[in-house]
Amino acid sequence: MDSITSVHVVLFPFMSKGHTIPILHLARLLLLRTGITVTIFTTHANSPFIRQFLGDIQQSLISVIELEFPSNIPELPPGVESTDHLPSMSLFIPFANATKLMQPDFERSLNSLSTSGGVSCIISDGFLGWTQQSAHKSGIPRLVFYGINNYAMTITKVLAMDRSHVGLGPDEPFILSDFPWMKLTLNDFLPVFNGSETEGPHFEFVMETSIATAKSQGLVVNSFYEYESAYLDYYNREFIPKAWCVGPLCLAEVQKFDRPREKPDSIKWLDQKLAEGRSVLYVAFGSQAEITEEQLREMAVGLERSEVSFLWVVRSKGEVLEELEEKVKGRGLVVREWVNQVEILRHESVHGFMSHCGWNSALESICESVPILAWPMMADQHLNARLVADELGVGLRILASNGSVRGFVGSEIVEKMVKELMEGEKGEDVRRKVKEAGEAARKAMEESGSSWRTLDQLINETCRRKD
Numbered sequence: 405m406d407s408i409t410s411v412h413v414v415l416f417p418f419m420s421k422g423h424t425i426p427i428l429h430l431a432r433l434l435l436l437r438t439g440i441t442v443t444i445f446t447t448h449a450n451s452p453f454i455r456q457f458l459g460d461i462q463q464s465l466i467s468v469i470e471l472e473f474p475s476n477i478p479e480l481p482p483g484v485e486s487t488d489h490l491p492s493m494s495l496f497i498p499f500a501n502a503t504k505l506m507q508p509d510f511e512r513s514l515n516s517l518s519t520s521g522g523v524s525c526i527i528s529d530g531f532l533g534w535t536q537q538s539a540h541k542s543g544i545p546r547l548v549f550y551g552i553n554n555y556a557m558t559i560t561k562v563l564a565m566d567r568s569h570v571g572l573g574p575d576e577p578f579i580l581s582d583f584p585w586m587k588l589t590l591n592d593f594l595p596v597f598n599g600s601e602t603e604g605p606h607f608e609f610v611m612e613t614s615i616a617t618a619k620s621q622g623l624v625v626n627s628f629y630e631y632e633s634a635y636l637d638y639y640n641r642e643f644i645p646k647a648w649c650v651g652p653l654c655l656a657e658v659q660k661f662d663r664p665r666e667k668p669d670s671i672k673w674l675d676q677k678l679a680e681g682r683s684v685l686y687v688a689f690g691s692q693a694e695i696t697e698e699q700l701r702e703m704a705v706g707l708e709r710s711e712v713s714f715l716w717v718v719r720s721k722g723e724v725l726e727e728l729e730e731k732v733k734g735r736g737l738v739v740r741e742w743v744n745q746v747e748i749l750r751h752e753s754v755h756g757f758m759s760h761c762g763w764n765s766a767l768e769s770i771c772e773s774v775p776i777l778a779w780p781m782m783a784d785q786h787l788n789a790r791l792v793a794d795e796l797g798v799g800l801r802i803l804a805s806n807g808s809v810r811g812f813v814g815s816e817i818v819e820k821m822v823k824e825l826m827e828g829e830k831g832e833d834v835r836r837k838v839k840e841a842g843e844a845a846r847k848a849m850e851e852s853g854s855s856w857r858t859l860d861q862l863i864n865e866t867c868r869r870k871d
């Protein structure tokens with residue numbers, strides 16, 4: 405490895421777990437290299453999670469700066485500093501726009517860091533597009549992190565430029581000429597990317613952040629080359645700024661940082677299931693999916709009827725939870741609190757993962773060689789599900805009762821697909837493929853692997869101080 409001297413990296417994750425966790429993994433990876441120090445910017449309310457997550461990392465190498473999250477934004481509930489706690493994702497844009505008010509504070513702190521030794525580069529979330537201006541003012545290179553894969557990134561960009569699909573029905577299949585093997589539908593994309601939303605606050609936000617990204621020095625992508633080489637190569641040939649694959653970042657989780665602790669109930673429950681061999685379906689939909697009560701009930705019926713044991717992490721609140729717990733007891737365990745998802749996926753009892761296909765969850769499943777039952781809900785998840793099921797063959801796909809990629813899913817489909825993943829022939833096939841993918845992922849993150857070398861190269865080319 406090249407020796408990297410005197411590099412100070414500022415990390416600024418967006419305020420949601422799915423965007424913060426991979427950046428914290430990146431912090432760990434950076435600190436495994438000699439001569440690098442890291443400063444993480446966040447807000448007061450997000451800081452305890454970050455500090456706890458970083459655990460035993462050497463304090464002299466990392467510091468956390470807490471900014472004031474703007475209060476008194478009329479649309480936002482007071483005290484909410486993370487999208488995970490928003491009452492509805494319809495408040496995402498006011499939330500993201502509120503972060504812009506932190507710019508003066510951020511720039512003051514950045515200036516004082518610059519005078520006390522300098523900042524080599526800023527890696528900030530794509531949703532924090534305004535940090536591009538701050539970086540530019542201070543003459544510091546900025547790299548952008550979106551938390552999406554090359555496949556979603558490339559297809560979305562190509563779609564935005566190829567207008568031949570505009571006007572098609574939401575479920576009408578079409579192809580993009582450079583990717584003839586893919587049968588896509590407009591429903592696979594957010595309206596703001598598929599040409600059906602061309603004005604309004606969401607559209608403006610996407611435009612603003614995309615322009616900021618185009619001015620940045622590069623994209624840090626949480627994926628690995630061997631897995632998505634066709635899409636990464638295409639992206640870097642056709643678009644700017646350059647994308648660098650440095651993941652799967654979840655593999656930066658180093659056990660020696662973890663303190664010994666009492667096992668959580670979910671792990672004790674999985675331990676008990678060991679007697680039945682690999683038999684448990686893990687069910688979780690990330691930190692922000694909004695699922696209707698009607699859909700949750702239908703899911704519970706399907707899970708029950710599949711006769712498979714399952715561990716179900718449910719973020720929804722209210723009476724429906726008690727009802728679900730009652731319905732599934734005996735066969736399933738319903739967990740309401742935050743779990744260590746990687747620890748669950750790593751458990752010997754776990755045989756499959758019903759997932760919303762948030763990119764972190766999908767990668768974590770692949771790295772632990774657990775096949776995925778993809779049930780996407782929003783954002784980039786529909787494309788991730790296509791990548792997982794159609795391109796890589798490491799998972800099966802749940803479709804709505806009307807055959808669309810979006811919409812209500814009946815219990816009979818849940819039952820059938822769970823059985824197929826856990827006991828069927830197709831399940832066996834994806835299990836074999838996910839094992840291979842897991843091995844390739846681990847290789848990419850070894851010191852001689854593609855992702856490790858790419859991160860070294862990225863730091864050397866972009867962040868090394870010219871002194």
Ligand code: UDP
Pocket residue numbers: 421422423425689690691692693717741742743744745746761762763764765766768
């Ligand atoms: N996660 C976790 N425990 C939970 C819920 C989520 O550890 O109870 C982690 C999960 O492992 C992943 C992240 O939170 O790293 C969620 O990111 P993802 O992209 O999968 O979904 P999002 O929450 O952004 O929709």
